[in-house]
Amino acid sequence: MVDVNILLDALVYSNMLALLSLSLTLTIMTLKVANFAHGDLAIVGVYGAYTLMVVMGVATYLTLPVAFLFGGVYALLCYVLIYSPMRRRGASFVMLMIASMAIDIATRSLIQIYADLMKFHLKVYSRAFIFNDVMLNILGVEVRGIVVFSTLSVAVLLSLLYILLMKTKFGIAMRAAIENPPLAEVLGINVERVYAISWFLAGGFAGVAGFFLPFRIPTSPDLGFIILLPIFAASILGGINSLPGAVIGGYVVGISEILGTYLLSQPPINMSTAYRPAIPFAILILTLLLLPRGIASIWSRGD
Amino acid sequence: MSVFEVEGLRVGYGKLEIIHGVSFKVEKNELFVIVGPNGSGKSTLLKGLFGLASIKGGKILFNGEDITKLPAHERSKKGLAYHPQLNNTFENLTVRENILLAGYFLDRDELERRLENVLEFLPEIRGFMDRKVRTLSGGERQMVAFAMNMIKEPNTIMFDEPTAALSPKMADLIFDRILKLKTEYGLTVVLVEQNAKKALELGDRAMLLVTGTIKFLGPAEELLKHEDLASMYLGLRG
Numbered sequence: 336m337v338d339v340n341i342l343l344d345a346l347v348y349s350n351m352l353a354l355l356s357l358s359l360t361l362t363i364m365t366l367k368v369a370n371f372a373h374g375d376l377a378i379v380g381v382y383g384a385y386t387l388m389v390v391m392g393v394a395t396y397l398t399l400p401v402a403f404l405f406g407g408v409y410a411l412l413c414y415v416l417i418y419s420p421m422r423r424r425g426a427s428f429v430m431l432m433i434a435s436m437a438i439d440i441a442t443r444s445l446i447q448i449y450a451d452l453m454k455f456h457l458k459v460y461s462r463a464f465i466f467n468d469v470m471l472n473i474l475g476v477e478v479r480g481i482v483v484f485s486t487l488s489v490a491v492l493l494s495l496l497y498i499l500l501m502k503t504k505f506g507i508a509m510r511a512a513i514e515n516p517p518l519a520e521v522l523g524i525n526v527e528r529v530y531a532i533s534w535f536l537a538g539g540f541a542g543v544a545g546f547f548l549p550f551r552i553p554t555s556p557d558l559g560f561i562i563l564l565p566i567f568a569a570s571i572l573g574g575i576n577s578l579p580g581a582v583i584g585g586y587v588v589g590i591s592e593i594l595g596t597y598l599l600s601q602p603p604i605n606m607s608t609a610y611r612p613a614i615p616f617a618i619l620i621l622t623l624l625l626l627p628r629g630i631a632s633i634w635s636r637g638d
Numbered sequence: 639m640s641v642f643e644v645e646g647l648r649v650g651y652g653k654l655e656i657i658h659g660v661s662f663k664v665e666k667n668e669l670f671v672i673v674g675p676n677g678s679g680k681s682t683l684l685k686g687l688f689g690l691a692s693i694k695g696g697k698i699l700f701n702g703e704d705i706t707k708l709p710a711h712e713r714s715k716k717g718l719a720y721h722p723q724l725n726n727t728f729e730n731l732t733v734r735e736n737i738l739l740a741g742y743f744l745d746r747d748e749l750e751r752r753l754e755n756v757l758e759f760l761p762e763i764r765g766f767m768d769r770k771v772r773t774l775s776g777g778e779r780q781m782v783a784f785a786m787n788m789i790k791e792p793n794t795i796m797f798d799e800p801t802a803a804l805s806p807k808m809a810d811l812i813f814d815r816i817l818k819l820k821t822e823y824g825l826t827v828v829l830v831e832q833n834a835k836k837a838l839e840l841g842d843r844a845m846l847l848v849t850g851t852i853k854f855l856g857p858a859e860e861l862l863k864h865e866d867l868a869s870m871y872l873g874l875r876g
Contacts, residue, residue: 425652507742514728517690521722522740522786523714 341597343482347551349589350485351544353582354492355562356569358540360581362410363570364513365530366418368431372439373541374559374566378446380406380542381554382453385466389459395466396484399546406542407535413438414534419527439560446556463553481550488543493582496536500578509533565592568615572622574631583630588615639702641666641794641826642687647696649679649686655694656682658850664794664843669820669827671841671858673834673872679850680830681723684798687828688720689713700794719792723799726783729772733763733782736771740786749789756788759823760815777808784815795819796828809833813840834872838862846872 359373383405384398417434426434453461469480500506512519512529520526548554548562569588573580595614599606622629642664649657656679664670672680685691687698689710698706705713710720728736737756741749757764763781766774771782780800787795797816801809817840819825831837838844841858846867854861862868 504742507739511728511739511742514730515725518722518725518728520690520710521688521714521720521726523711523743523790525709525711 337594337597341593343479344551345590345593347481347485347547348593349586350489351547352565352569352589353489353585354540354544355566356573356581356585356588357493357496357578358537358544359566359570360573360575360578361533361537361540364576364578365533366414366422366431368418368428368435369567371432371435371563372413372442372559374561374563375439375442375446376406376410376538376541376559377545377548377562378554378556378559379409379442380538380545381548382446382449382556383542384546385464385549386453386457389453389457396469396480399484399488399543402542402546403539404542406545407539409442410538410541411531411535413538414531419530443556443560450556462555464549465553466549468550479550481547485547488547492540492543496578505529505532564612564619565589565615568619568622571619572629574629574635577629577631577635580629580631587630588618591615591618639666640664640699641668641701642828643697643699643702644687645697645699647683647686647698648694649682649691650694651682651691656691656850657686659696660847660850660852661696662845662852662855664826664828666826667820667824668842669817669829669840671837671844672828672830672847673837673844673861674847674853675872677849678847680847681798682850683847684720684796684828684830687796688718690720714790717793719787719790719795721783721787721795721797721800723802727771727779727786730770732768732770733774733785734767736782737785737789741789744789752789752791756785759788759818760785762811777804777811780804780808780812784812792825794826794828796830798830799832800829801831801833809836816840834868835862 355373355377358376359370362370362373380402384402387393387398387401388395417438418431421431421434450461453459471478471480471483473483500510508519508524509529509532511522512524512526516526519529548558552558565588569584570581571584572587573582573584592611592614596608596611599610600608626632640663642662644663645661646659647657647661648655648659660683672683674680682691686693689705689708689712693706696706697704700713700716700718703716705716728739731739737753738749741752744752760781763778763785766778771779774782784800800816801812804812813836816827816829820827829837829841838858838861843856844854844858844861845852846854846861854864854867
């Protein structure tokens with residue numbers, strides 16, 4: 336029997352992966368290139384929130400919108416200053432991908448410098464830091480705050496994104512600009528502006544996911560690169576171009592990773608938990624071999 | 639005032655220049671036809687006029703306003719519409735969604751009013767409003783693209799080979815509606831067309847474009863009767 340705490344941890348981790356996979360997919364749909372700096376957006380978000388906590392003494396969970404803002408603004412800057420000008424000048428798929436790798440390295444280096452500045456000027460742990468959680472009493476049951484707040488965040492953000500995409504004029508323009516950018520432009524839609532806002536939203540979602548990291552594991556500037564593998568596995572499992580697929584992919588990969596690691600570490604297998612990255616890696620490979628268009632192909636089949 | 643006043647326009651992609659300094663005017667409520675052999679730059683010229691290809695030099699005035707540096711979406715807001723030859727619909731959406739998308743900037747009442755007008759102009763699409771575009775024939779797709787432009791109620795519309803690969807019956811239907819835009823709706827029409835004979839019969843004035851330069855500019859009827867040019871570049875014989 337699996338411990339309930341393991342199940343709750345799987346839920347929290349999956350909530351984070353769903354947001355990260357969804358936001359990565361949104362950037363891929365607009366830029367048509369995999370963004371290798373996506374994990375760093377989560378770390379930018381969490382460092383933004385952490386700074387506010389330290390400097391202003393704001394309660395941990397109240398800094399969640401700041402994580403959204405930091406992740407969003409950083410993603411927007413990456414798009415407006417680097418990706419968009421490169422694309423306008425005819426940069427190829429490979430050039431844009433290499434640019435995203437360069438942004439990843441540069442971002443991690445900048446966060447390292449920022450971590451040093453935090454340490455020297457604010458006198459706080461700026462690497463391998465964790466956030467203390469609160470316990471909430473829900474109908475007489477004690478539940479960790481991260482379980483409630485991460486689940487609520489996913490529910491609220493997904494609902495808002497659904498309303499935005501399906502019920503608003505901007506959302507219609509966004510769907511049009513993603514499916515056929517030249518035609519959207521012909522119809523009078525400012526595709527560049529739509530893409531820039533999409534990147535802001537994607538960065539914001541990643542920032543929110545990043546905010547929950549220090550509740551689970553010690554957080555450092557390089558963590559964004561380490562979490563990249565499960566994010567890509569979830570997005571590819573979801574079908575790479577499907578937002579609902581990305582969310583489902585996030586939950587499948589997240590639950591498989593946590594429960595799989597737990598079960599395989601039990602007797603008689605006793606496998607080391609160090610093999611944990613093998614699970615998203617196996618999902619990624621199996622998806623590419625058996626279902627190259629991801630789980631989204633299941634519901635788009637026969638249209 | 640002319641609808642288009644184009645001076646020394648040079649258009650291309652990247653470092654490649656395809657249109658080499660063309661100058662011409664398109665008058666209000668005129669059906670202006672652009673013909674020429676394959677690869678002469680007809681589609682590139684339209685893309686340049688609409689802001690979808692790089693302008694290397696020259697000037698474009700649209701209704702007296704300099705639009706040379708405006709992006710395509712800004713030109714669209716000036717009442718200029720462009721009907722591309724390919725990829726002119728959102729294939730994963732229904733016909734209704736495509737048309738509504740084209741008018742996304744309108745409020746609901748205005749959109750409904752315009753949709754009724756469009757359906758009156760193109761009653762054929764009433765029968766497949768809720769089908770996904772990818773299930774439609776080539777001719778039906780062209781009608782949808784036509785409707786998407788009409789809902790914007792433009793004052794000028796540019797067509798890039800709207801009858802390419804269509805059956806003769808469907809091509810006649812499209813030509814009929816294009817003519818109606820001019821005669822009944824008072825629109826200015828710029829038409830790039832492979833079926834040179836049919837287009838010149840419909841058009842008021844024409845341009846013969848060969849390797850990015852103008853070989854003829856004048857009344858369409860005159861080009862149709864010009865034996866040398868018509869036979870050399872358009873494959874038309876007396």
